[in-house]
Amino acid sequence: RKEVEQDPGPFNVPEGATVAFNCTYSNSASQSFFWYRQDCRKEPKLLMSVYSSGNEDGRFTAQLNRASQYISLLIRDSKLSDSATYLCVVNTGFQKLVFGTGTRLLVSP
Amino acid sequence: EPEVTQTPSHQVTQMGQEVILRCVPISNHLYFYWYRQILGQKVEFLVSFYNNEISEKSEIFDDQFSVERPDGSNFTLKIRSTKLEDSAMYFCATGQGARNEKLFFGSGTQLSVL
Numbered sequence: 001r002k003e004v005e006q007d008p009g010p011f012n013v014p015e016g017a018t019v020a021f022n023c024t025y026s027n028s029a030s031q032s033f034f035w036y037r038q039d040c041r042k043e044p045k046l047l048m049s050v051y052s053s054g055n056e057d058g059r060f061t062a063q064l065n066r067a068s069q070y071i072s073l074l075i076r077d078s079k080l081s082d083s084a085t086y087l088c089v090v091n092t093g094f095q096k097l098v099f100g101t102g103t104r105l106l107v108s109p
Numbered sequence: 110e111p112e113v114t115q116t117p118s119h120q121v122t123q124m125g126q127e128v129i130l131r132c133v134p135i136s137n138h139l140y141f142y143w144y145r146q147i148l149g150q151k152v153e154f155l156v157s158f159y160n161n162e163i164s165e166k167s168e169i170f171d172d173q174f175s176v177e178r179p180d181g182s183n184f185t186l187k188i189r190s191t192k193l194e195d196s197a198m199y200f201c202a203t204g205q206g207a208r209n210e211k212l213f214f215g216s217g218t219q220l221s222v223l
Contacts, residue, residue, distance in 0.1 A: 042216065042217075043214035043215060043217055044200070044214050046211055046212065087152065095140070095142075095157040095165050096142075096154040096165055097154060098154065099152040101150070101151040
């Protein structure tokens with residue numbers, strides 16, 4: 001089983017749509033969780049951290065389910081500028097981040 | 110927002126040559142990392158560095174790779190004898206704390222080995 005698994009997509013959605021991405025991780029000892037955004041051939045940028053209680057930042061909501069080892073990201077009211085690859089990232093507790101392959105989102109007018 | 114600076118942005122080299130990739134961390138950051146991303150693949154951890162020594166490294170980071178902070182500010186990744194499969198985007202990242210609560214990534218060095 002991959003350490004961090006994501007559906008690669010692409011997810012094609014119209015502007016204004018709500019879209020959800022899921023991610024599973026295999027290491028139950030993982031300590032912290034993040035969603036990063038990566039634009040084509042650019043560096044990853046932190047979108048948000050993910051907590052068990054769930055957290056929201058504007059149009060973005062992230063959720064963590066430790067029992068199921070599952071992380072989600074919900075984007076409401078999609079904008080054209082949301083088009084990017086969304087990376088699920090897990091800190092396994094040994095000072096390294098493990099990245100998923102990413103889910104590609106394409107928002108069209 | 111503070112930035113991690115990487116140089117060069119592109120590096121082309123012949124197989125078997127040595128390359129040094131450079132990174133200037135954010136000034137008050139104590140934890141430094143190198144990651145790489147082969148075209149079309151995921152971002153992969155190479156090495157973490159704290160207090161002037163390697164704290165963890167991946168299987169990719171073999172004897173051909175080394176890291177150092179030669180002057181207390183720059184953080185470098187050296188590949189002694191490059192192979193074709195070393196072609197990738199190399200990202201430097203830095204953070205304040207050990208738990209990677211927020212990592213700042215540089216814009217990367219695209220290494221092409223011919």
